[in-house]
Amino acid sequence: MISFDYKLNDPMGFHARPTGQLVKEAKKFESQINLTYRGKQVNALRMMAIMGLGTIGGDMVTVTVEGKDEEAAASAIKELLEKTV
Amino acid sequence: MTILKGKGVSAGIAIGKLKYYDRKGMAERSDSPIITEAEEGRFNNAVNAAAKELKSLAGSLREDGQESAALLMEAHAEMAEDPDFSEAVILIIKEKKITAEEAVEEAGEKFVGAFASMDNPEMKVRAYDVRDVVNRLINIMSGKNSYIELDGACVLASDNLTPSETASLDKEKIQALVLSEGSSEGHTAILARSFGIPAVVGLSGELLSCCSNASVIVDGKSGEVILEPDLKTIEKYEKAVEEQKHSAEELESYRGLPDATAKGKTIKLYCNIKSPDEVSEVLKNDAHGIGLFRTEFLFLGREAAPSEEEQFNAYKKVLTEIFPGEAVIRTLDIGSDKKASYINQTWEENPALGLRGIRLCLENKELFRTQLRALYRASAFGNLLIMLPMVSGAEEVIEAKAMCEAVIRELKSEGVKVADAVPFGIMIETPAAALISDELAKIVDFFSCGTNDLTQYTLACDRTNGQLDRYYNSGHRAVLEILRITTKNAHKEGIWVGVCGEAAADTELTEALVAMGIDELSVSPGFVLPVRRKIRSLNV
Missing domain, CATH: 3.50.30.10 (Phosphohistidine domain)
Structure with a gap:
């Protein structure tokens, strides 16, 4: 399992646009990808649930990736987050 | 009236x-008994139709150059297909024996409620997006259009x-x-x-x-x-519309014409950009070069500096898209009003006169070296010119130039291809640089005058202080005199000189700038045609 923390740069947090991009990216991998925020964990394929975490800019989320392609998935997700949110 | x-x-x-x-009415109620399986089927079909509709909408927006709207429509497609949402809708249909439309509305409100209870404006936007998707699903099921x-x-x-x-x-x-x-x-x-x-x-x-x-x-x-x-x-407004139309049409007639005065003096009319995505705007407005790419926007609003690879891709994109035109890429101009959290900056009493631009880069050599490596790697893909910001003396230029040469050697030893010639220039934005421009012109290949800071420093006039509006004037004789000295010294050494501040787009100043010998004007894309019209009308 790979896990990393990510601090949201986008003042709006996980709003629709970056969340949509995240879900789209997460679908490309077999690995189970989860986001944890304030003790609440959601799957990265759950668009509404991620938006429902209520994150805003400056919040820290933990991303965990587990599965066969976890390395590729973790680096792809990290790169996407840095670009989008 | x-x-x-x-x-x-x-x-x-x-x-x-x-x-x-007026937004269409929401879900229609049904009094007749419903067949839950049929409602589930209608809902599933609507989800598929909505996703298809949204993806095709995203495609045509993307073709139109509306990338951000396209991404939003794709996000809406993901929301329509969200498994949690589907599960909630189907559960409501089964338990309450109501139509799919009503169930979608109810499930939507449940999700919206989760955001709305969080009392901040960011969440309102999210609720808005969910309602938008819910409306689309309901419209599809009721056979209405969502547009x-x-x-x-x-x-x-x-x-x-x-x-x-x-x-x-x-x-x-x-x-x-x-x-x-x-x-x-x-x-x-x-x-x-x-x-x-x-x-x-x-x-x-x-x-x-x-x-x-x-x-x-x-x-x-x-x-x-x-x-x-x-x-x-x-009548009054009809006249204004006529003038507006006339002026827009007249402006369009300048598309494709050379940027030359009536006497045949050619000016390079380039554009200022702050992101690689803006090159398309430059081309759309009929300019064929970048006079200033402000790279700091790649560095701001993030947790860590962009990697060499990320920067390389950004610079390469600009260079290949503007090719065969040239692109002046300015090295990191951070400091003053632009701060990055990952660069340690101590509190400054006068940040505009502080550790910024090239001064900051020479204090953070690794950061600077990474940018130079990315720039020279990208140089093989187009016509690159590199420019340093915030120069006030020859020492920092010599030091930066030595770093550039070291980076070129290093890349070549790694077998990386670097362009044969990458012109190296500086911004003239401090009166000091202008006054010693005779000396600086001997060690660089071009000058570009940043008239915004140059005006602020020459007139001792903070450009962020609204009370000083009447004193802040790029057309002030002192500013023009400084530009004249710079141009004369540049031409004596056979190098070109441009203007990339707001003065470049001010058509009241175009004549003075061209008359003193300015070779290049770099403006926001929207100003290309108005400035071209002005240049072509000049008899200098």
């Missing part, structure tokens, strides 16, 4: 008939438009947009500006909603919306 005052968010004048767009149908040209009024409504508007038919909600940075305003449709927001909704079919005048600049105007007013 009634005059409403709102906030003008997209300039231009329109005269037409007002059409008030606004217009019979003919009109001024469209509404409370606010959802992103998908805005995205699907028939631009040809919309003369203007008037909204009771909305803001200047809202998606509707941004889209209106990009399509050149006049728009006013923040008007009284009650008045608008009862005025469908009224004749109306919209002034997207002043924010005035005139309902049932009298004849005199109509």
Whole structure:
């Protein structure tokens, strides 16, 4: 399992646009990808649930990736987050 | 005649008939018993149809260059297909034995409720997106369109438009947009500006909603919306529309013409950009070079500096897209009003006179070296020129140049291809650099005058201080004198000199700049044609 923390740069947090991009990216991998925020964990394929975490800019989320392609998935997700949110 | 005052968010004048767009009624109730399996099937079909509709909408937006709107429509498609949402809807259908439309509405409100209970504006936007998707699903199931149908040209009024409504508007038919909600940075305003449709927001909704079919005048600049105007007013605005049309058409006639004065002196008319995505705007406005790429925007608003690879890709994109034109890429100009959290900066009493631009880069050599490596790697893909900001003496130029040479050697030893010649220039934005430009012209290949800072430093006038507006003037004789000294010294050493501050786009100053011998003007894309018109009218 790979896990990393990510601090949201986008003042709006996980709003629709970056969340949509995240879900789209997460679908490309077999690995189970989860986001944890304030003790609440959601799957990265759950668009509404991620938006429902209520994150805003400056919040820290933990991303965990587990599965066969976890390395590729973790680096792809990290790169996407840095670009989008 | 009634005059409403709102906030003008997209300039231009329109005269037409007002059409008030009322959002369609929500889910229809059904009294007859329903078959739950049939409702589930209708819902699943609607999800597929919505996703397909949204993805094709995203595709056409992307072709139109509306990348951010396209991404939003793709996000809506993901929301429509969200498994949690589907599960909630199907559960409601089964338990309550109600129609799919009602169930979608109820499930939507449940999700919206989760955001709405969090009391901040960010969450309101999210609720808005969910409602937009819910409406689309309901419309599909009830056989209605999710887009606004217009019979003919009109001024469209509404409370606010959802992103998908805005995205699907028939631009040809919309003369203007008037909204009771909305803001200047809202998606509707941004889209209106990009399509050149006049728009006013923040008007009284009650008045608008009862005025469908009224004749109306919209002034997207002043924010005035005139309902049932009298004849005199109509005549006045008709004249303004005529002038507006004439001036736009006349401006278009300058497309494709050379940037040369009546006497045949050619000026390089280039553009300022702050992101690689803006190159398309440059080409659309008929300019063929980048006079200033402000790279600091790649570095701001993030947790860590962009990697060499990320920077390389950004620079390469700019160079390949503008090719065969050239691109002046300015090295990191951070400091003063632009701060990055990952660069340690101590508190400064006078940040505008502080550790910024090249000064900051020479204190953070690794950061600077990474940028130089990315730049020289990208140089093989087009016509690159590198430029240093905030130079006040020859020492920092010599030190930076030595770093560039070391980076080139290093890359070559790694077998990386680097362009044979990458012109190396500096910004002239301190009076000091201008006054020793004779010396600097011997060690660089070009100058570009950043007139915004140059004006602030020459006139001792903080450009962020509104009380000083009357003193801040790029056309001040002292500023022009400094530009004249710089140009004379540049030409003596056979190098070219440009202007990339706002003065470059000020057509009142074009004649003075061209007459003193300025070789290049770099402006925001929207100013290319007006400045070209001015250049071509000059007899110098």
